[in-house]
Amino acid sequence: MNNLNPPGLDKITTWADDMRVWPNVMYGDVYNFLISSKAVDGQEMKNFKSLQSYNYFQSGNVGAITHHVYTDNTFLMRAEVRSSQTVSRMNSVYVHSTQDGTVKNGWCSCMAGRCHACSHVGALLWKLEHAVRNSLTGIACTDESAQWNKGTTRNVEPKALSNITFKKPKVGESVMDNNEDYVPSVRDTPLFSSDAEFKAAIKNSPISKLFEIKGTTVYKSFNCTPMSNVIIQEEHGEHTSISSCRKCYTFFNKYIELNDTKRKNLEHGTKGQSSSVLWKDARKLRITASSATKVPIKDTTDATSFIREHLHPKFTGNKYTRHGTQQEPVAKEHLRSLENTIIDTGMYVSTEEQWLSSSSDGILNGDTLLEVKCPVPTKWNTLEELINGGKYDVIKTTEGHYQIKVKGSRGYYMQIQLTMYCTGLRKGKLYLWRCPDDFILINVDYDQEYVREQVQRLKDFYVRKMIPRIVDEVDSDRLTFSRLFCNFMR
Structure with a gap:
């Protein structure tokens, strides 16, 4: 089996270009896969460098994303991502995820692709996360095809998502050979109303140690002075009518x-x-x-x-x-x-x-x-x-x-x-x-x-x-x- 490609790739004949049904990938899902998920040796990836892949996405190096829906209603996302070393070369990137955003695995044709969490895989995930965060995905009865993910025109509508059985790999089990590998996810990321509330939540979270690593961007962001608006905030008045405040x-x-x-x-x-x-x-x-x-x-x-x-x-x-x-x-x-x-x-x-x-x-x-x-x-x-x-x-x-x-x-x-x-x-x-x-x-x-x-x-x-x-x-x-x-x- 080619470790640079997902299992059964040669059997897939249809790819859809419909971002309305993209999986609900959020920041916690990207972090969990790149940092906390298990590599082929059964250990946590801890690929902190791959978090820099956001720059790949911001630089416009991620092509149009298409997807295939498996029989268990999980998604295989596909895109071409430009190489950072040779701009003329495009790497084929694949990500396997559930509809709720849990990232199960990733593959890339680059030299680092065998680790399953290279920067090109991360760049594809950031594009998915950006689309979800900015409400560019999702289905309503009056939806039309979105224009943000420009590219291919092949289109096959996926079926409804059914219940998915998750499990944790057993000791010694090859996560590469198993399409059921599980990556836990941080769901329902809360919205914090103040810097103090955010820091209190982080200190009580399982990932608090990550924010204590000096020299990292995460550490600097967590310990920097909160940004304040230049404009002095005006206090609210009474709310008895639109014009009362x-x-x-x-x-x-x-x-x-x-x-x-x-x-x-x-x-x-x-x-x-x-x-x-x-x-x-x-x-x-x-x-x-x-x-x-x-x-x-x-x-x-x-x-x-x-x-x-x-x-x-x-x-x-x-x-x-x-x-x-x-x-x-x-x-x-x-x-x-x-x-x-x-x-x-x-x-x-x-x-x-x-x-x-x-x-x-x-x-x-x-x-x-x-x-x-x-x-x-x-x-x-x-x-x-x-x-x-x-x-x-x-x-x-x-x-x-x-x-x-x-x-x-x-x-x-x-x-x-x-x-x-x-x-x-x-x-x-x-x-x-x-x-x-x-x-x-x-x-x-x-x-x-x-x-x-x-x-x-x-x-x-x-x-x-x-x-x-x-x-x-x-x-x-x-x-x-x-x-x-x-x-x-x-």
Whole structure:
């Protein structure tokens, strides 16, 4: 067997170029593989020099990444990485990982490739980490192909990730011959609000000794004086309205408030929705129609988890969102075949409440909001069976009409009502789709009183709890914006 290539490479015939489904590789995963994982001799690699591979990635030496999905739903990532010694030579690099980001092994055609953790392997991992950290990966029902990973055009859609069995290699077991080798991972890397909080967490972590090695970049970074903003931070005022706190109001005017022209430009420039960087930045600053159902109802409920996930999302998709991504275009095309017109849309910001936005699945026949749902068949075979089960957000009346539950567990009613509020449309349709022979179109009328109550509740939450947190995150450089968004808001 060639140790420079992954086992069974010659049997792989299909490679996909779809970064939406890249594994969720984070900093802890890169560190664990390069430093803590076991080499062929069973000892920890401790390849600290390979951490310098970040420079390879930053210098643009990593080509387009493609991937192959194994039968156990793990990923083999492939890319060409330019050699540091001979710039005309490209090294073939492979990384084997799980969907959650655990790096299982790496291979490279360079001279150091037999160690499985050379700088070229590290460079590929840093590109994956950069994409995940900047929300360039992940699947939503309105996703389109991302443009950041430019390169090949071969495309084979992977299947959903199923449960993976992890195990630790036994003593004497060859990790090279075993595709089940396991590398532990630091998951859910926390976000620290202060330098003191970060240092306290490091001192109590298993890797604390790493930060005590003098002369290393890690040691210097850990012991340096925390960077402070040049601008003296202004204190918050009362949060009874958008304008009651001068600090938040200044931020609102700079990054959130839009005139009519910018609102139209935002809608036009974000039609790619989750594949648009502008869309991602703009929605982080607002409550959205789809996230409104997750906003805590009681004032006493801790909102930390909701706000953290909204600003720094970790969710990158599951089998339900993947199913929706695959089926939504099919469902819309079927609707068009029935002599309907569907206009794809971007982000709509409410003209009255600019902290609220929505992104619909389209406008049907010029005057009707369209919301597409493609439920995954589990314990039911038809949409009728799903609805009759009583747990879905749709009910069937005694007259035989379908209606959306106002307090359904999935929040369809609130999502559609708030989307109509943001778009200005007063008619809506919920489009349930399973196949051409099994679909349901449900009329949804605008509920003005319901919308008024929900908008007021959400506004109170946004003013008192959400915008102060957003402003603080930006002040502390934990929340940053793309250059595209900053230029758009000028």
